Amino acid sequence: MSSKKNTKKVSDSEDDDFEEEEDESEGSGEEDSAENSVKEEEDEEEEENGDNEIKEEDNADTKIEVKDENEDDEEEEEFKPSINGNKRKNDTPVEKAAGLSNAKQVKTSGGDAVKKPVQKQQDSDDEDDENSDIKWKYLEHHGVLFPDYWQKHNVRPRYDGKPIDLNLLQEEMATYWSQTLGTDWEHKPKYRENFSKQFLDTFGKDKGKYDFDKFDFTPIKIHLEEQKEIRKNRSKEEKNQEKQKKERLSDYYAGAILDGFREKVGQFMIEPPTLFKGRGEHPKMGMMKGRIQPEAVVINISKDAPVPKCSVPGHGWSEIVHKQDVTWLASYKDDSVKKQHKYIFLSAESKLKAENDKKKYEKARRLKNLIGQIRENYERKLRSSDPVDRQLGTATYLIDKLALRVGNEKSEEEADTVGCCSLRVEHIQVIEDTQIGFDFLGKDSMRYQNTVKVTEIVWKNMQSFIKNKKPGDDLFDRIDASSLNEYLKSQMEGLTAKVFRTYNASHTLQKELDKADEEGLDKMDLKDKLNFYDEANRNVAILCNHQKTVGKNFDVMVGKMEQRINVYKDYEKELHTHLNKCKKNGVNAYEKEVILEEKDDGKHKMFVKKFPGTKEKIQEAIEKIKKKIDEEQNKKQSKEKNKEIALGTSKTNYNDPRISVVWCKKWEVPVEKVFPKTLIAKFVWAMDTDLEWSF
Template sequence: MNNGNSPNGDVDPGVSIRNGPVEEMDVDTPQVNGNTNGKRKSRGSLTNGKSYKEASSSEEDDKPLSKRRRTSQQAKKAQANSDSDLDDVPLAVTKPPKATAAQIGESSDSDTPLTAKLIKEKKVIEKAAEKEARTIRNQEKKATGGKRKQAVKEESDDDVPLAKKKAPARKAANGVKKDESDSDAPIIKKKQPVKTKVKAESTAPAKKGKGKVKKEEETEQDREAEEEEDEYRWWEDPTKGDGTKKWTTLEHNGVVFPPEYEPLPSHVKLIYDGIPVTLHKDAEEVATFYGSMLNSTHNVENPTFNKNFFEDFTAILDKTGHGKDKNGNTVKIKSFEKCNFKPIFEYFDAERAKKKALPAAEKKALKAAKDEAEAPYMYCMWDGRKQKVGNFRVEPPGLFRGRGEHPKTGKVKKRVLPEQVTINIGKEAKVPEPPAGHQWKEIKHDQEGTWLAMWQENINGAYKYVMLAANSDIKGQSDYKKFEKARELKKHIDRIRKDYQRDLKSEKMVDRQRATAIYLIDQFALRAGNEKGEDEADTVGCCSLKFQHVTLKPPNTVIFDFLGKDSIRFYDEVKVDQQVFKNLKIFKKAPKGENDDIFDRLTTSALNKHLNSYMPGLTAKVFRTYNASWTMARLLKEMKSSGTIAEKVKDYNNANREVAILCNHKRTVTASHANSIEKMQEKINGLRYQVWRTKQMMIDVDSKIKKKKGAEYFELPEELDQDWVKAHQESLVEEKRQQIRKKFEKDNEKLKAEGEKEMKPKELEERLEVADELEAKFKKENKTGKVEAEGKGPTVEKFEAQIDKLNQRIENMRIQMEDKEDNKEVALGTSKINYIDPRLTVVFSKKFNVPIEKFFSKTLREKFDWAIKSVDENWEF
């Protein structure tokens, strides 16, 4: 079937059609394992009762595809039809896929669709990446005097020669790895070598005594630098922290536990079947978890959330004796539908309103008291340097909400006790005191760990860690190494892509599956995925895709639909290489069916082991960072940004958006987007009305100006009709009244704090007269059609200057609104914070003289302090 793009139906992959329409189509439907035609029984006898995965992995895994057993003439024909031209399909691709303007944020009247531009740009970027990789390797080869340089090289010294590690990656002319003797063996037989290699690599750096001495010297220098209040520029010494020992001395004050539960007032009860019931303290606390959040309809209207909550609630009720009525009789709570949590919600809602209504001075005093109590926990001493601690508060008990469609949403998160908490601290440091009557679970001195405390939560059995803050040296070094690892990948990306394109046609199924997986990870930013336990959310990634998660739409469209990270639905419709499409069709062949693995010969660890042969530390997730950063670097290199700050910011966001589209960092449009755009448009209209009013004041000052500039200049914009004007005037008057009231309250609070007498309500009434005068002024303007000039010494020149300023504000807001609309389906924040090297944003900021505050919030500026201070406008990724 030809799609019109090329004779054989090939198209360029790389841009997805996420959330596109799923229409009626001819797809490869799953074949059942039943005896529909009377011939399927033979399959079972051949596998001796084993599953497809077991049989193929253990018995046929070491055979070429061409010599695998066929179980029937029908199966032979099916195999022949799908694979007959398998090796004839060219790997090179030339034509771009089609996507609608709405899906990528382009304007409908664009001469050249943005998608086509991006596809062309992506091909240029990928070719540039290959050229760059070859250039870097040639330079390294030249620097070593013509000797063949090791393909991968860690910056730290290693006792094991990398040449020996690289041996498995050598390939014969036919494209099959000769040295990797176990490449065609079942996965289970590969596990031991992986474990042994990891162990050898992890212990190698520990042999270097030299590194330890250096670390001690630097620690002493750090102490001196702290005393002198000098800045510690750790990023100028990239070797620091390469060893396994993360710290020499560590002191901190432990963690902050949430306050104990305070019982509800006696008049606030859970109502069951119309009867107010008194609950045991523990059961009442769980009831308040649910009752306090009745306004969260997203959760309380979720059947899974309600089911899980009530299961945990009844378990606690069974332990505590259920409820008691006013006469002390036991009331068994067995039906969720008969529970009325409204009185509990109303109590908490009133408490929230009281807290919100507190005077600003009182709020400030409460915050100051809280900060003072938590101050000892906010910082630790790490190798003699004061470092900010991140999450030092133990999470309070409540109901687990999860993200996406989490199967455990609504379950009770139990209160964490000191007996569950392990403290990590230096041997010489004073161990923090646990709360009275309690003790810590354990005290450790783990110098290889960067955590200060840890405990296990009860929902998923995951370990929670207290770590340093995002702006600490340790966290900064972690980010730095992550992006440096992505930079290192640019040396090898051409070989990796060439190898997986070749292996897409490999005769060994394990190689073919691995190549297909790497292709999907590289081209469409799929996460690698890990195996999940039975009680965990059914989230998957590339290696753990199941039969039902992939739908094939001829000639070469693949539809992914599964729960991804954080149980958020991943839906994407993408164009792929014809060979990749054929491979996926093979991987889905009968007798596979629902819940069978697509990549049944591949695991995440096996995939990462293979990638590690190209470059130490290379894993599937590095591709996301590399592709985003490299793409952004290429776009910024060719960019010429000019105009206002707002226009330059839009240029940056446009580049960021292209990265997000090309790297498939997309999101669904938020429910609040339309409302947000509407508010921005309303603000713009308000400024346009202000321009019109100012122009009318010009006429009041100089009646001849209307003839000079023409009547059209002074007309009210068409969209702003009289009904809109009146509604806007009312909102302006009400806004003025609110401003006056807030100012009055603030002034009274200040007088009270200074011990002076507060102003009387009469003063407020007098102040509000200004709003009344504004209201009267608007009524007069509407009646007469004239606007009186305002301000001291009004002149036409002054009003023209005001209009210029207002028009500039309107233009800036228009740019921001267009930017927001363009980015509604693109996760710019995800790309900018997690995948694009922050140093590239700093380069843009310095190159085009845009304040870094326009791109990074205060928190992000602290997190990426190392990036802001370490590069200039000439730095390259």
């Protein structure tokens, strides 16, 4: 057993403190995800426009996107170059040859911004602003920060058992690949195929001489682990210096002035190069995401605002624009992998975001008042003799009832993700008893697998839509995303599939939370109330098919929970034995320390078993540990039940926050137990909602 200075004690009298620590550790993942949710929120708010070909999707390895709110598994620290190191002026010839550069050849003075014409985007591509009205009168900011160019570490991998020299780009790519060694990504066929091809292409005319399977990147992997240990063992002074450096950069880049008020920028760092992962079986996984150069970045500021200085010597901005009808500060197109535009926005708690959020939820409430009329309309179309109307009615029914996205056409290079309009015959199964089975890849390549009971007319329509068709044929062959969106907007101004999802999510949450009276919430303690709320939110996540990838440490964490439960159960048995002895001969009180949770560093979490000297005290201890066992088992069951369900997405993007605020007030639940501090800041406009308000 480790010495006391290497352990942390948790006695049975300290259970409450121990529980709070566990709750905080799980909640921290939620806060982190909300803090970094800039890109995902903007993605979630995009209109499902059939003509929008450059809509940004979530990507598991994108540095400016959110992790699932409940993803509390620790991720291995990625090796990244430090901020603001030495810069080189241009891409190397081999970068250009490998197609990994986003730079355009322009003449600029060192560090000065330049105005250079670029092809204009369509208004539908300018983020998701709901209309073209003026969003701001004055906007000033400091632009974006670029990651450093790669600095060689000169650690050589082996080829066919012998060390091999790599150039700058090859070493960078090899280092990113080395991060995947020992993970599932290393052995994913498509990931390996794409990376190996691109890596060998960097050898130019000599690429035919090399076999990727003969490369051994272990030396670089060892180097990364050594560097990780060095960073971990830095002195407090060194860590503080790095922290202060980051704070200085943040103070400079994270601030913007909007109509005379200082606002926080959500994410000011351009994505660094890395290997693309995506989610699901994306056809481009394993490809190198190229370096974004300033010449790819468009800056949006006021006409009378100072132009931000470009931090990369010898480079300049692509264009300076003054678009007051959009809310993005900067945009750029990443041509290396997904070839999509990305945007830099103000943070989630900014005034603009708050206004957009409130408009979004008010639009969903407006749909609530019209939903009966809209359903009557599409139900008439379900029975129409016109095949186009029947398909429009059926598609709208699926969007309404199943929270499906509209679905756009995909190129062969994109992941085969589908929505309602892009469903194929192979994705559905018409089953007896008016049931329809769905099995397809939705957004982020997350599998949607569901069997639902539908109305008889919908069932008959679906049966007729697949008649005499091949598995690869379109289910809805007479409509597309544009025509469906046009129909939706004819029913209500601004109506999209996303508005349906927001309405159905908020309506479902309100309906579930309204069951509190019949569930006897007034007699529940705080933990039971929170479990009730989480179950309501879980039903929303299931409705919207909000899934997450199971974390690599999930089994380890569940194993630790089981270990704690077993320790508590052993303690309960020992208490019963102790009680029997007490009844016969009397006993003396004593304590015993055992390991509650083992740690790799030897600093085990300990548990102090207390054995009282009287029957009454022993019985109290038994009741207390029984309650503790129940709580731990419920926590474990909840974690297993939600291992593939992302509870945070609906809470952040679809549930009207006023529903949760009113519920918390009514049942005396602190709002910080439901929302992390980042969501409280994001939804500050909802915190004063009247107790009588209802969605």
